[in-house]
Amino acid sequence: MNRAKDEAGPRIGTRALVLTAGLGTRLRPLTWSQPKPLLPLCGRPLVRRTLESLSLAGCQGAVLNLHHLPDAIPEALGDDVAGMPIRYSREDPVQGTLGALFPCRDFLGKAEVVTVVNGDSLCQWPVSSLLRRHRQTGADVTLLLTPNRPESTLGGGIAVDETGRVVQLRDHPSLPAIGRVRRHVFAGLHLFRPEILDRVPEGPGDVIDGLYQPLLSEGCEIRAVVTRRRWHDVGTPRRYLEAALDHAASPWRGLRSGRFVSSDARIADSATLRRVVVEAGAAVENGARVERSLIMSGAQVGPGAVLRDAILGPGVSLGAGSNVEGRLLTHMHPRHVLNEGESQLGGLLYTPLA
Numbered sequence: 340m341n342r343a344k345d346e347a348g349p350r351i352g353t354r355a356l357v358l359t360a361g362l363g364t365r366l367r368p369l370t371w372s373q374p375k376p377l378l379p380l381c382g383r384p385l386v387r388r389t390l391e392s393l394s395l396a397g398c399q400g401a402v403l404n405l406h407h408l409p410d411a412i413p414e415a416l417g418d419d420v421a422g423m424p425i426r427y428s429r430e431d432p433v434q435g436t437l438g439a440l441f442p443c444r445d446f447l448g449k450a451e452v453v454t455v456v457n458g459d460s461l462c463q464w465p466v467s468s469l470l471r472r473h474r475q476t477g478a479d480v481t482l483l484l485t486p487n488r489p490e491s492t493l494g495g496g497i498a499v500d501e502t503g504r505v506v507q508l509r510d511h512p513s514l515p516a517i518g519r520v521r522r523h524v525f526a527g528l529h530l531f532r533p534e535i536l537d538r539v540p541e542g543p544g545d546v547i548d549g550l551y552q553p554l555l556s557e558g559c560e561i562r563a564v565v566t567r568r569r570w571h572d573v574g575t576p577r578r579y580l581e582a583a584l585d586h587a588a589s590p591w592r593g594l595r596s597g598r599f600v601s602s603d604a605r606i607a608d609s610a611t612l613r614r615v616v617v618e619a620g621a622a623v624e625n626g627a628r629v630e631r632s633l634i635m636s637g638a639q640v641g642p643g644a645v646l647r648d649a650i651l652g653p654g655v656s657l658g659a660g661s662n663v664e665g666r667l668l669t670h671m672h673p674r675h676v677l678n679e680g681e682s683q684l685g686g687l688l689y690t691p692l693a
Contacts, residue, residue: 354450355398356443359386359458360406360433365575371672374408376458377415379618381586381599386458394421396466402426402443406433437544444536457527461571461582464528469564473530478562480531484523485570496522505561511552526570576667577692580650583616583633665692
């Protein structure tokens, strides 16, 4: 791995690849009309929150990979977020978490540390502390883990021994461990030495199976840090709702009410709101009751309507006196095919929050 020796000039601190190319299939129908990283979360898109965390940690540039609705993210973010330069890498077809690195390796290879982060997860990313730990240990790779219980939908888990060394990735063969071994969920933030970019092949691939597992087998040191910060895989409508409500109730936000209401939203005096997120341009009319729900931009809850444990999609109007619970309501998209449990009423699609 000779990239570090071949680069001219001094290295900069860190540059990042933010993964934003996914189709967001499990979040349909919300993602038919916008990429998942642009979904609003208490007033700001998910990916903007991630980019702000990187900028705050001193990241000196980020590249975002694009595939699904590729013009939407550049139009929303431009070429600078929180003072950090942004560039874009278009993929057709989509290249996966490993393949996304190949076209970006010259940009990323100029950094002292390469950072990769999922642009569609919610976390107060501890980028600065992870960078410090990575430099202190001298590891080849450092992964951020969350103590959530490993599930097949979250990658099957990462095994770590008492020294913080990764001894098993998913269900690959395990290495000898020191002391007790614990399994955690990979949170989608990872750092590595830029020389590792020379190991990245061209073409689609998965970063765990195609890069980190071969490195681990060859004796490279992969270490992990387990964060206690809130982390959400915003992969389904149910998880999106849970992430929004959890963020609105986070103690660090200083809100005891457990809710977020945009300053651009309109709430009638006689409306009742309990544990809600109301995005810009939304409205809740007289006598309406909203509990444990997310009202997206431009949506409207009509007079006397009840919305519980639900998501009201962008621009959707819930009629007066309606009662909706446990559903995502969106406008029917012409490409959408009804799935099990879904129903259509007029131009509205009702999707269970499973």
